[in-house]
Amino acid sequence: MKLSNPITLTLSVALLASFSLPRALADVQTKSGKANHSAPVKADADAVPVLKLHLEAVVKDGTKYWLPAQLKAKKGDRIRLKLENHISGPNSIHGFRLKEFHIEELVDHQGKEVEFVADHSGTFKYDCHLHPGHVGGELIVEEK
Ligand SMILES: [Cu+2]
Numbered sequence: 001m002k003l004s005n006p007i008t009l010t011l012s013v014a015l016l017a018s019f020s021l022p023r024a025l026a027d028v029q030t031k032s033g034k035a036n037h038s039a040p041v042k043a044d045a046d047a048v049p050v051l052k053l054h055l056e057a058v059v060k061d062g063t064k065y066w067l068p069a070q071l072k073a074k075k076g077d078r079i080r081l082k083l084e085n086h087i088s089g090p091n092s093i094h095g096f097r098l099k100e101f102h103i104e105e106l107v108d109h110q111g112k113e114v115e116f117v118a119d120h121s122g123t124f125k126y127d128c129h130l131h132p133g134h135v136g137g138e139l140i141v142e143e144k
Contacts, residue, residue, distance in 0.1 A: 050115075051077045055137075057085045057094045057107065057128070066096065066126060069137035074144050075121045084111045095130040098139065104129060 053071050057064065064087060073079055083096050085107045097104045101116045101124070118141045127136030 049078070050080045052080050052082065054082045055084070055096070055126075057083075057087050057096075057134075059087050064094070064128070064131060064134040066128065066134070066136050069135075071137070071139045073118045073139065073141050075118060075141055076144060077118045077141075078115065079118055080113060080115045082111065082113050083107045085109055093130070094134060095128040096126065097129040097136075098124060098126045100124045106130075 051073055053073070055066050055068070055071070057066055059065075083105065085092070085094050087094060093106055093108050095105065096107055096112075096114075098116075100120070100122075101118070103114055103116060105112055105114060118139075121141045121143045124139045124141065125136060126139060128134035
């Protein structure tokens with residue numbers, strides 16, 4: 001009887017190990033999955049209301065424009081700016097620049113989204129940095 005005890009002990013340790021190892025791995029996977037889901041950046045982005053604005057690059061009578069020519073926001077707004085390019089032809093990539101907010105993007109027909117916080121008030125020009133003749137507009141950020 002005394003001999004069987006160590007064997008039983010060894011067997012139960014082996015059994016425990018074989019059961020707990022996959023569980024431990026599953027725990028790690030679950031934890032990392034949860035961590036990814038509730039990443040602090042995403043939580044912050046969700047917490048601040050987003051002002052969705054929309055600009056389109058179009059051509060009218062041979063002149064290219066970013067339209068509308070004026071956008072408005074309030075200081076502190078988180079702006080999600082959807083950029084669409086509806087200009088066809090050989091120069092089909094257009095630029096979008098909003099210097100004061102350090103935005104300078106190339107926009108093809110896939111479009112693009114940029115997000116930024118309007119953390120200072122004033123009137124800020126946007127334009128296409130690729131084509132001097134491509135008419136831009138202005139973003140007016142008002143004090144709250
Ligand atoms: Cu352009």
